[in-house]
Amino acid sequence: MRHLYLVISAIVIISGCSSSISPVDEGLEKQIFHFGNGSEPQGIDPHIVTGVPEHHILISLCEGLTSPGPKGGKSLPGAARSWDINEDGTVYTFYLQKNGKWSNGEPLTSKDFVWSWKRLLTPSLGAQYSDMLYMVKGASDYHNGLTDDFNDVGIEVVDDYTFKVYLNNPTPYFLGLLSHYSTWPVHKDTVLEHGAIDDRNGQWTRPGNFVCNGPFNLKSWELNSRIIVEKNPLYWDANVVKLNEIRYYPVSNVMTEDRMFRAGQLHNTYTIPSQKCPVYIEAKNADLKIDPYMGTYFYRLNTNDPVLQDPRVRKALAYSINRKQLVEKVTKCGQLPAYSFTPPGSAGYQPDTNIPFDPELARQLLAEAGYGPGSEFPKLEILFNTNEDHRKIALAIQQMWQQNLGVDIVLVNQDWKVYLNREMIGDYQVSRAGWIGDYEDPNTFLDLLRPNRGNNKTGWENLEYDRLIEQANTIKDQNQRHDLLRKAENILIDEMPIIPLYTYVRAYQLSPDVKGYYPNYLDSHHPKYIYLERD
C-alpha cells in the first residue's frame, strides 16, 4: 500500500510542479500562437507539397507575388509591390518590393522568380501543382518535355525588380493563383547547395538551412510534434506583423485536438469532431466558428456503367435526394444544400442551376429510361472511403433512393487508397467525392469535368461544355465570362455526371484571444494580420 501512496504522491507533486499558466495564457503574454494544424506536413518545399496543413505553415514562411487579403477577395501586394496588365489581359508586368529580402538578407529579385518557376516546371522534379502555371505561354510544353529551352516560356526579366509574364489567354484569376504556394519563390543557392534543381529530397528545408521571404522564419521542427516559426525582422512588411511566434501542432486525432483546445493548449483547432458540432451549436459555444468554404461534397456517377450511361437515370437519382434534410438531419454542422457544382458566390459568380427534390419526376424519368413497373432497376453500389461521416451520408442516400425510387443500394466501404484506385480506374458505379477550390474562381470547379481531365473520373465528355469553358477563358470581361460559365454549368447539371449534395463549411474552434482572423472562402488566413489580445 505504501507504494501506492508513493505513486499518488508523485502524481500530485508533479502536477503541483506543472506550469499553472496554460500555453494559451502564456501565448497571450508573449504573442505566441498555438496553432492546431491537422497533420504532419509532408514538407515545406512549396514546389513539392500539396496539402492544407502545408499551406498554413508556408504562408508564414514564404510569399508569392500577390498575397491574400485577410478577409479574402481581391489579391493584395505580396513580393510584388504592384503590377500592370495590358489591354487584352495577356501580359502582366510585376514590380517587386524594393526592400524585398530573403531571410538571409539577400535581395529578392526577378531572377529568383524565373528560376523558381523553372524549377516548378522541371519535369523530373515531379511537382504536382506545375499546371498552376500552364496559362503562361510555353509552360505546358516545357513541363511536358516538348521543349527543353526555358527561354520558350513566357517570362521576361526587365530588370532586377521588374519582370513580365505572357499568358496564353486573359486569365482573370491569374493574380489569385499567384497566392498559391506552388508559384512562390525558393532561394536558388540554398536549394542547389543541398541538391539539384529536381531533387525532391534535398535538405534545404531543414531548420538552419531554410531560406525564404515570408513574415516568419523557421526556428525548429520536431517531427510529428511541432514546428515553430519566429518573426522575420527582414520581411518587407515586418512592421505589420504582431505575432512573435507560431507553433504548429500536427494533431491528426480530432478528439485529441478538441481536448487540447479545451485544456488551453491550442488557440484554434483545425477542425471539429463531427458528432460534437451539433452539440456545440446547441450549447451556443462561442468558440465554435462555422465559416463559408469554397468546397462541394458530391457523388460521382460512372457514365460508362450500362445503367448510369442514361442521363435520365442520373437525373432521377439526383432528383430523389432531399438535400435540405441531409444537411439538417445528417451532417448537422451548418452545411448548405448544393444545387450547383460551383459554390455560389465564388469571385462574384452566381450559378443559376437548380436540382429539384421531386420524387414523382424522378420516378417518371426512371420509367422513361425503361425501369418502370415490371422492369426492376438493378442493384447499385455506392463507393466511399472509410469515414464515419461518409458512411452516415451514404446511409441516408441509400434510404432516400430506396424509399423514393425503390432502388436497391449496396454500400461499399474501402480503405482510402483502394477507394482512390477504384475511382481512378472507373471500377465503381456511384462514388462519394469532395472538391475544394484552389483559387477563388468558378473555373477551379468547372474545369474538373472537362474531357481528359484526370480528376473527371466519371467518363462524361461533352464537347459543348468543353468549348464554352475554353471560350470563357479567352474573355477578359467577367460578366461575359460568367455568362458562358453559367451556360456550361447548366449543361453539366442537365447531364448530371455528378450529383452535388452540399456546400462545405469550415467548422473549427477559435480562442476569443485571436484577433485578425476573418472568415474567407478559401480559408486562407495570413498570419501577418493575426495577433492575440484578450477583451
Added chain:
Amino acid sequence: MAIPVLLAVATMTFFLIKLAPGGPFDAEKAVSPQVLKNLNAAYNLDASEWEQYTDYMSGILKGDFGPSFKYPGRSVTEMIGVGLPITFELAFYAILIALIVGVLAGVLAALKRNTLLDFIPMAIAMIGICVPTFLMGPLLVLIFGIQLEWLPVAGWGQLAGDKILPSITLGFAYAAYIARLSRGGMLEVLNQDFIRTARAKGLTEPMVVIKHAMQGGLIPVVSFLGPAVAGLLAGSFVVETIFQIPGLGRFYVEAALNRDYTMILGTTIFFSAMIVFFNLLSDLAALWLNPRSRDV
C-alpha cells in the same frame, strides 16, 4: 534463426504491399499521367519489381531504408531514429508502472487469498484487461486534464507532466495482466514444500516471499514480459494518437494507410527485429530464473 526470419519478413512485406491496390501518389486531386511518370521515375518505381527488390535489399544491408514517399526529404532511417527513442521511453515508463503495480497487486492478492485484498485488486485487474486504452486514455484525460486541470492532455516533453497520463494509460493494461499472472504464479509456489521448509527454518514472512517465493512465482511474468514489451512497442499507436506523441507507432500505421512503401517496409522490419529480440531476451531471463530448465 533471427536473420532468416527477418529476411523472410522483408521479402514477404515487399511483395505483399505491392499487391495492395492504390499507390503512394494516389490523391483526391489526381496527378496527371506525366507527373505520375516523373514521380515513379524519381522513386525508382518504374524499374522492374525484381530490380526494386534487389536495390532495396542491398540498401538495407548498408543500413539505408530508402526515402519516405509521403515525406519528401526524410529518410525512413531518420524517421525511425526520431520516433523510436520516444516509443521506447513511453514503453519503458509503461512497463515500469505495469511491473510495480502489477507485481504488488498480484503478490498481495496471492498472500491474502480469498480476502478483500485479493478480490479488489483482481477485480480492478479484470477491468484493466477489459477496458481498452482508447477508452482509458480519454477517461484519464477528462478527469486529470480537463476537470482537475492537474496534467496536460496531450504532448510529449513539451509541458511539465505531459508524460504521466500516456504512461499510466499504456501501463495499466499490462499491469492488469501482470497482476493476474503473478497471483497465479505465486499461489502455485506458495503451496510448495520448499516454502514450507523456509518457514519451518524460521525465516520471516517477507524473506520467504521476496527471496524464495517470488523467484519462482514470477517466472510467468518474466515470460510474459518479452512479448509484452514487443507488443507495447508495436501497439503504442493508439496511445500515441490519443496523446499526440511523436512515436514510431503512428508512423507505422499511417505508412500503411498512405502506401508509403519504404516506410512500411522499414518499420515492419524494425518491429519484427524488436519482437525477435525481446522474445529471445525473455527466454534467456526465464532460463536464468528457473534452474530446472537449464538442465534440459
